[in-house]
Amino acid sequence: MPDTITVWEKDPALAGRLTTVPVPDVAKLPLGFRFIPAALPHNDDPTTAEFRYWTAAATVRRAADFWAACSQPPDRWRHGQVLDVYVDRGKALQSAYDGQSLSFYHGSPAGHPAIVVYSGESPDLLCHELGHAILDAIRPDFTNRGLLETDAFIEAFGDMSAILCAMQIPSYCSALLEETAGGNFWSSSSLSRVAAQFGAAVRMEDPNDADVDCLRNAWNEHLYVDPVGLDGSGPPDTIAANPHSFSRVFTGAFFEALAGMLSVVVGNNEARPEDLQQISREMRDILVDGAKGASVDARFYASVAAAMLEASGKYHGGYPAVFQTVFDRRNILPALIV
Ligand SMILES: [Zn+2]
Structure with missing residues (x-):
């Protein structure tokens, strides 16, 4: 086994975007993992099970370490010190967190048997499911x-975890700044497009279950509406009353606020990779503060948003105005004030 391994940065759809990292210690505490199978030899060929295995191992380790460094970190998973990870649990077009384990699968969209997608090789999906486990440890209720x-x-929270965890890779931050050079961070980018490879497969099965260019794009204009009366599913440019569709309202506000935070931090200067890493850490802490401070009621989005707005001032005097503007514009926050 070499000292370092090469793995996907963010999503297999970003062909060629690989990163070399130290061999991860998945059992390390806090927030340890037990991988099933226990270990495989390494292989730098992205088409192999060994490559997928080590992408999963390196990605969940990086993600857990990122969340473990937050302002109010969980010291264990909801049900113990160690979370099971099934890198390829069988045939299905899905990934899952069930309270005890993270499970990833391989599957093909109906009618397209030649296309096989491994959910456990996408850092976006790995960090999405890991985000579920983190939030469940912080607020099991x-x-x-x-x-x-x-x-x-x-x-x-899963999609926000995918975005923030990707921002922990310096080489990816540099590539993202090149990608968005001359444009606004608040735009459709490889960062905002969560799980592009998996989204393409899902879209073949049902165009209502994925955005047009990825699974869910955090760059969106979805505004909060009372979900009572919404249909249970609908085309991707509409909001429907199901968790994945409705999540895009909050993720969109988050991504818009993240862009606002970057503007506050860099002013008229060009953004640097370290600026992206700074705002990602601060947004992580604001999110955790918001989740900790929220009360569970019917207007839950407003409750989290109010707690995030209040917490944001701890990190920068310019942040509360950013969050106020975004949550107002998205119709998320005023409901609490009325
Ligand atoms: Zn999920």
Whole structure:
């Protein structure tokens, strides 16, 4: 086994975007993992099971370490010190967190057997499911309430975890700044497009279950509406009353606020990779503060947003105005004030 391994940076759809990292210690505490199978030899060929295995191992280790460094970190998973990770649990077009384990699968869209997608090789999906486990450790009372907004926030937290964890890779931050050079960070980019490879497969099965260019794009204009009366599913340019669709309202506000934070931090200067890493750490802490401070009720989005707005001032005097503007514009926050 070499000292370093090469793995995907963010998503297999970003062909060629690989990063070389130290061999991860998945069992390290806090927030340890037990991988099933226990270990495979390494292989730098991205088409191999060995490559996928080590991408999963390196990605969840990096993601857990990122969340473990937050302002109010969980010291264990909801049900113990160690979380099981099934890198390829069988045939399905899905990935899952069930309270005890993270499970990833391989599957093909109906009618397209030649296309095989491994959910466990996408850092976006790995960090999405890991985000579920982190939030469940921080606020176990959010789970299984039978409320659309709490379920949707859980899904948004997964996508926000994917975005923030990708920003921990300096080479990816540099590539992203080149990609968005001359444009606005608040734009459709490889960062905002969560799980592009998996989204393409899902879209072949049902165009209503994925955005047009990825699974869910954090760059969106979805505004909050009372979910009562919304249809249960609909085309991707509409919001529907199911957790994945409705999550895009919160994730969109988050990504818009993240862009606002970057403007506050860099002013008229060009953004640097370290600026992206700074705002990602601060947004992580604001999110955790918001989740900790939220009360579970029917207007849950507003409760989290108010707690994030209040917490944001701890990190920069210019942040509360950013969050106020975004949450107002998205119709998320005023409901609490009325
Ligand atoms: Zn999820």
